[in-house]
Structures are given as C-alpha cells and as structure tokens.
Amino acid sequence: MNFPVTRPRRLRRSEAIRSLARETRLSTHGFIYPMFVCPGQNVRNPIGSMPGVAQQSVDKFLEECREVEQLGIPGIILFGIPDKKDARGSEAYAAGGAVQRAIEAVRRAKLNLLVMTDVCLCEYTDHGHCGIVENGEVKNDPTLELLAAAAVSHARAGADMVAPSDMMDGRVGAIRKALDAAGFEDIAIISYAAKYCSGFYGPFREAAESAPQFGDRRGYQMDPANAREAIREVELDLAEGADMVMVKPALAYLDIIHRVREMFDVPLGAYNVSGEFAMVKAAAANGWIDEKRIVLEILTGIHRAGASIVLTYHAKDVARWLKDS
Numbered sequence: 061m062n063f064p065v066t067r068p069r070r071l072r073r074s075e076a077i078r079s080l081a082r083e084t085r086l087s088t089h090g091f092i093y094p095m096f097v098c099p100g101q102n103v104r105n106p107i108g109s110m111p112g113v114a115q116q117s118v119d120k121f122l123e124e125c126r127e128v129e130q131l132g133i134p135g136i137i138l139f140g141i142p143d144k145k146d147a148r149g150s151e152a153y154a155a156g157g158a159v160q161r162a163i164e165a166v167r168r169a170k171l172n173l174l175v176m177t178d179v180c181l182c183e184y185t186d187h188g189h190c191g192i193v194e195n196g197e198v199k200n201d202p203t204l205e206l207l208a209a210a211a212v213s214h215a216r217a218g219a220d221m222v223a224p225s226d227m228m229d230g231r232v233g234a235i236r237k238a239l240d241a242a243g244f245e246d247i248a249i250i251s252y253a254a255k256y257c258s259g260f261y262g263p264f265r266e267a268a269e270s271a272p273q274f275g276d277r278r279g280y281q282m283d284p285a286n287a288r289e290a291i292r293e294v295e296l297d298l299a300e301g302a303d304m305v306m307v308k309p310a311l312a313y314l315d316i317i318h319r320v321r322e323m324f325d326v327p328l329g330a331y332n333v334s335g336e337f338a339m340v341k342a343a344a345a346n347g348w349i350d351e352k353r354i355v356l357e358i359l360t361g362i363h364r365a366g367a368s369i370v371l372t373y374h375a376k377d378v379a380r381w382l383k384d385s
C-alpha cells in the first residue's frame with residue numbers, strides 16, 4: 061500500500077545505518093558463565109558432549125575464573141560434584157563441599173566476579189532426584205530445609221546470590237527465611253522460576269553426574285506444553301521473596317521469556333542450557349554451521365525476547381568475539 065513511500069530497506073543500506081536502527085545489542089554485561097567444581101587437586105575432566113567445559117578441582121577452577129574475570133564476564137554460577145552421594149545429598153550443605161570451597165577460593169583471590177550458586181540436591185543424592193525420596197516419591201516439604209541449608213552454606217562461604225533450581229513448592233520462601241535468620245538478609249535469590257522438564261538438560265547430567273536413577277523429573281519440573289503456568293510460578297516465587305527470576309531452557313521457550321518480561325518488572329534471566337550448547341558445538345564441529353554467527357544470533361534472540369541476564373556456556377567465546385570486533 062505505502063510502496064514506494066515506505067521502503068524498509070533504506071535502513072539496511074549500510075552498517076552505519078543498520079547500527080543506528082539496531083534495537084538489541086549483545087554485550088558481556090549480562091553473561092553468567094556456568095562452572096562445575098569437583099573434589100581433588102589438579103583435576104580437569106572434560107565433558108565429552110560439552111566441548112570446552114570440564115569438571116575441575118578448586119585449583120584448576122580458580123585458574124579459569126581469572127580468565128573469566130579478564131574477559132569482562134561479570135559472574136559465574138557454580139555446580140558441585142560431591143565426593144560421595146547419599147540419600148539426603150549431604151554434601152550439598154556441607155561446609156567443606158566442593159562448591160563451598162570454590163566460593164571461598166574466589167573470595168580469597170579477591171576476584172572481581174559475582175558468584176551465584178545453583179541450589180539443588182540432584183548432584184548430591186544417590187538417587188539423582190532434586191529432593192528427598194520416600195517410597196519412590198520425591199517429597200516436597202522435607203526437602204525444603206535441606207535446600208535452605210545448602211543456600212545458607214553457600215552464603216556463609218561468600219556467595220553473592222543463590223539460584224534455587226529444584227522446583228519444589230515453597231523453596232524460595234524457605235530459603236529466604238533461612239538466609240534472613242542466619243544474618244544473610246542481603247544475599248539475593250535468583251530463582252529458576254519457570255523451569256521446564258526438558259530433554260535439553262541431557263549433557264548437563266553427564267557434567268554434573270545428576271541423572272535420576274529411576275523415573276524422571278516430570279513430577280516437579282514444568283510441562284513443556286504450559287505457558288500460563290509459568291506466570292503462576294513466577295508470581296509465586298516473587299511473592300516468596302525472589303529478587304530475580306529465570307526461564308529455563310531458553311531457545312524452545314522464547315515465548316515464555318517474552319511473556320514474563322511483559323508481565324513483571326524484575327530482572328529476568330534465561331538459561332541457554334547444555335543441550336542447546338551441545339547441538340551448536342556438534343554441528344559446528346561437522347562444519348555444518350558457522351558457529352560464531354549462530355551463537356551470536358541465538359544470544360541476540362534470547363536477549364531480544366526479554367532476558368537481560370543470560371547463563372551460557374558460550375560466554376567466554378562471545379566475550380572474545382565481542383572484544384575483537
């Protein structure tokens with residue numbers, strides 16, 4: 061109708077014009093780099109399905125943290141691999157656990173890194189579920205005090221923020237109450253509010269050795285078919301005291317990111333998870349896609365959908381690319 065008066069191509073003619081018209085700009089400011097710490101000394105176990113990512117003992121982990129800091133990535137999120145798993149996931153809240161020691165090491169080294177911790181039991185339980193199991197069922201309420209103990213132990217070690225990822229009902233409230241009671245009223249909670257029961261976590265379960273030994277997580281993580289329920293989950297977490305919320309995974313859930321962004325005025329994160337990362341890496345290794353171009357496009361898409369914080373295994377690569385350009 062408006063042709064030839066309106067010609068959208070006028071604003072695509074040169075890089076200078078495109079840059080003026082650009083709505084979304086990727087920067088390292090919103091990146092959080094996920095890392096896996098394990099017991100021992102001088103250990104580095106690469107994860108086969110996640111090229112570049114490894115389980116590392118605290119000493120090796122600290123070396124990589126220096127690199128992350130130098131690249132201008134503002135923060136990390138930590139996952140721990142315990143020495144020994146048990147029914148109650150004891151090492152999740154043990155003072156000398158891998159995560160707790162890793163946090164202390166970052167603090168001691170005075171690195172300029174925001175330290176976020178994943179609060180969950182699945183890496184620490186022998187059955188691989190995110191909560192206490194009784195008679196083959198994951199029990200909600202008895203799990204809450206263990207999650208709260210894990211969060212407090214992270215805060216005590218020096219974490220800046222805790223990120224509950226278990227999807228038990230009421231966990232944000234239980235964690236908030238426990239943090240406050242322990243004198244950590246200033247430690248923020250970024251909850252995995254809308255966390256879906258996703259096949260995209262596959263490679264992570266190799267990295268964190270956290271695959272459920274029976275059944276699956278459908279009884280606590282969200283059904284991928286649901287969007288309205290995500291709003292309800294976010295509402296609940298905010299009412300319980302979450303300071304920021306997350307949607308996870310990212311790529312198959314861009315509509316959820318967008319809806320949450322439209323409805324709530326809190327900082328919003330998205331987790332670009334292990335399976336999303338592995339698919340890109342595998343295709344790139346085969347020469348089927350242009351890795352740099354696709355990663356930048358994916359992260360721009362997540363950002364454009366409304367997430368200002370992105371947890372991504374691509375963070376170091378992207379920080380390098382953005383520095384070079």
Ligand code: PBG
Nearest residue numbers: 180182225260261264333334335
């Ligand atoms: C722990 C947890 C998981 C992830 C983050 N925290 C796995 C799961 O819920 O099974 C997945 C992260 C990724 O795939 O990169 N509950």
